[in-house]
Amino acid sequence: MNKTYVDRLQYRQQDIPEYFRFYFKHNKKKAIAFDIDLFRDLKEPRLRIAIVTETWAPEINGVALSLLQLCKGLQSQGHKILLIRPKQKKSCLEFQPNKECLVNGQSIPKYPEMKFGWPQYLKVSQAIEAFSPDVVHIVTEGPLGFTALHAAKSRCIPVSSGFHSQFQEFSRFFDLAFLVKPIQKYLKWFHNATQLTCVPSRDTELALREFGVTCPLTIVGRGIDTQRFSSQRYSAKLRQQWGADEDTTVLLYVGRLSSEKEINVLIDAFSELRNSTQRKVKLVLVGDGPDRARLEKMQGADHIIFMGSLSGIQLAEAYASANVFVFASQVETFGNVVLEAMASGLAIIAYDYACAQLHVKHQQTGWLCPIGNIKQLTLHILEIPDNATLRSMGQQAMHDVQTIGWQQPVQQFEQALYRVKQDSKLLT
Structure with a gap:
């Protein structure tokens, strides 16, 4: 039997419910097949998560499709999800949130197939209050994200965010270079107003630090469906x-x-x-x-x-x-x-x-x-x-890439949300 595993098992016995301790005591060979973190998860309460996004499947872009996989993974782990997003002409058939709040949408200039959500504060605020989330996670920093940030803050609900699109860089390609600094300033303010920001790569983490984002950053990677792509x-x-x-x-x-x-x-x-x-x-x-x-x-x-x-x-x-x-x-x-x-x-x-x-x-x-x-x-x-x-x-x-599935990114996202909730408790 792996000695390191035995030491870890003995060291963390207090994390295991009584009946599992009894089981492992009399069936130590069986213990090798289990990861003790799974048993700790049995004691972790499932989260109620409000996800706020201005892009969602079936829109075809990396943010929408990645978020879909993360939400599916969280829900499969027993977490409850309130999805706050703009209305769409087509529905996503792969995921059904526990609750949903739909706001009016407005087409994005030069991207008519994509929309940003109207800042319907009352509707968003009421949906958040009724759902009573443990954490509000804001995927996009547009008008809807801004509204959700204020709605969550007014209720002292912990907020995390995601950084997925370099809007400040896009402006260079649309003869809008004069907007680079103002957009950077807004993004800096927005993410620093949240307790943690999830980024998909080390490069993005460094870019955010360079223009002044000081809130905690954590990497939530990306996976690939090797059954679909082959x-x-x-x-x-x-x-x-x-x-x-x-x-x-x-x-x-x-x-x-x-x-x-x-x-x-x-x-x-x-x-x-x-x-x-x-x-x-x-x-x-x-x-x-x-x-x-x-x-x-x-x-x-x-x-x-x-x-x-x-x-x-x-x-x-x-x-x-x-x-x-x-x-x-x-x-x-x-x-x-x-x-x-x-x-x-x-x-x-x-x-x-x-x-x-x-x-x-x-x-x-x-x-x-x-x-x-x-x-x-x-x-x-x-x-x-x-x-x-x-x-x-x-x-x-x-x-x-055969082993690069969505399980690890889902776990990274889950742990980031637990961290936001826990850090919020320490501050109160």
């Missing part, structure tokens, strides 16, 4: 639709078609690749957004396939049917699409930060370059190896 989703029919045979190298991008994603860098590099090689190549862009019309008019765009927004099996098939994933964005807090591509058996070309930095092995499962080095990123695209090499690297990438 090389087994390969579709010969889809490749035929793309005009790609077995010898064609298909470069794939998935995400918003928006200027901050710098898709023009990918199109320029692809055009240069087409002009410098005899091999057959295709560039497939999956997603939609305000930059689509401009991108479709770029030189060489007539050789690019615009698929529009995809989800579910169609999205999984698009990943698995390509050969390499290319990603030029420099404003990601994480970059879920990189994990989805790796799980689908694709090698990655991206900047060395956020998700790619965490999971891509340079020259083994893809190619990384210093953030902002467009010349180096373009060079990696121009030097893409043959399909057999890409397939081998993609299989290694898929193998590397």
